[in-house]
Amino acid sequence: MKNRRLFEQFGGKVNALVDVSQVTKTTSYGRQIGTEVVQHPNVGDLAFVGASTFVRTVANFITRAAGKKNIKHFATEEEALKWLKKGE
Numbered sequence: 153m154k155n156r157r158l159f160e161q162f163g164g165k166v167n168a169l170v171d172v173s174q175v176t177k178t179t180s181y182g183r184q185i186g187t188e189v190v191q192h193p194n195v196g197d198l199a200f201v202g203a204s205t206f207v208r209t210v211a212n213f214i215t216r217a218a219g220k221k222n223i224k225h226f227a228t229e230e231e232a233l234k235w236l237k238k239g240e
Contacts, residue, residue: 165196167236169229173202178210186211190218198223199232 178186189195200211203225215223226232 167196169199175207186214200225201232
């Protein structure tokens with residue numbers, strides 16, 4: 153999986169901003185990939201921007217199932233970047 157290689161090449165925790173404004177539906181494969189990403193040990197803080205209510209609900213389900221508390225949703229990229237920078 154490309155995401156796994158991306159997270160592993162940095163050797164430490166990777167924080168990421170994820171723009172999901174174009175996502176209108178999810179598939180079982182998409183949920184599987186999302187679960188793998190949030191469970192990866194090298195994933196730090198994840199900031200989602202532009203999620204619809206539906207996508208936010210699915211993402212929250214995945215987040216809870218993975219036992220993660222370092223994932224938040226934001227209305228704007230600026231808010232997300234501010235939160236990510238606080239965690240540095």
